[in-house]
Structures are given as structure tokens and as C-alpha cells.
Amino acid sequence: MHEFGIAEAILTAVEKRAAGRRVQRARVQAGALLRITEPAINHAFAMVAEGSLAEGAQVELVVVPVSLTCRSCEQTTTSVDPFAVCPGCGGTDIDSEGGDDLVLESIQMAEATHVPGNSRRDRGNPVRPS
Known part of the structure; x- marks a missing residue:
């Protein structure tokens, strides 16, 4: 499953950005040519993130379309299906x-779960009367 390599790359980026803080969710843009689905990437991510700060985190996947240009009729379109045919002429070139x-x-x-400081003395941002 190629999802494991992709999940490892996501975990590396998540850990770098999280800077030691626990992560609950990651939103990832993935090109259509990577041919991954949200359930598959979440399964792989759960396995590679085990024991890390991202353990239990969910990956929200946004599939980015691929730009396609037909060599026969020169029509240009976008698609999330990497195996799409030309919508103009039906060509596969x-x-x-x-x-x-x-x-x-x-x-x-x-x-x-814990914010450092003395909660008994912390008054937050009190509203001052006008």
C-alpha cells in the first residue's frame, strides 16, 4: 500500500508544525494522481502515528484535480479521476x-489539559467599567 509512505510524509510534516504539541486533526491536500482515499489514508496514518504526538489524530483529505489536455482535440479540463477520458472527443491520448x-x-x-500558572490569581481579561 503506497498510503503508508504518504502517511509517513504527513506525520513528519505534522510533527514539525506541531512543535511538541498533541495533534487532533490534519487537513491535507492531495493530488488526484496520488490515488488515495480518506479511509485508506486514515488507516495508514493511524498505524504510523502510533506512539507519536499525532496518535489518534484524523486526516481530512482534500483531493486536488489534475489538469488534462487532449492531444487529439486539444480540449483542456480538470478531473479528480486520474484515468479520465477527454470529455470532448472521448480520446485517451x-x-x-x-x-x-x-x-x-x-x-x-x-x-x-493543564495550563501552567496560578489559576486562583489569574483574573483573565477583566472588563473595566466605562
């Missing part, structure tokens, strides 16, 4: 561009 990127878009940190 197609050039593709992009669709192989993997980008960590964002991460969501887990709730902190």
Missing part, C-alpha cells in the same frame, strides 16, 4: 499536469 502534490494545509491541536 491525454497529457496531465499537476495532481501529484501533497500539502499539509492545517493542523488542529488537541485541547490542553
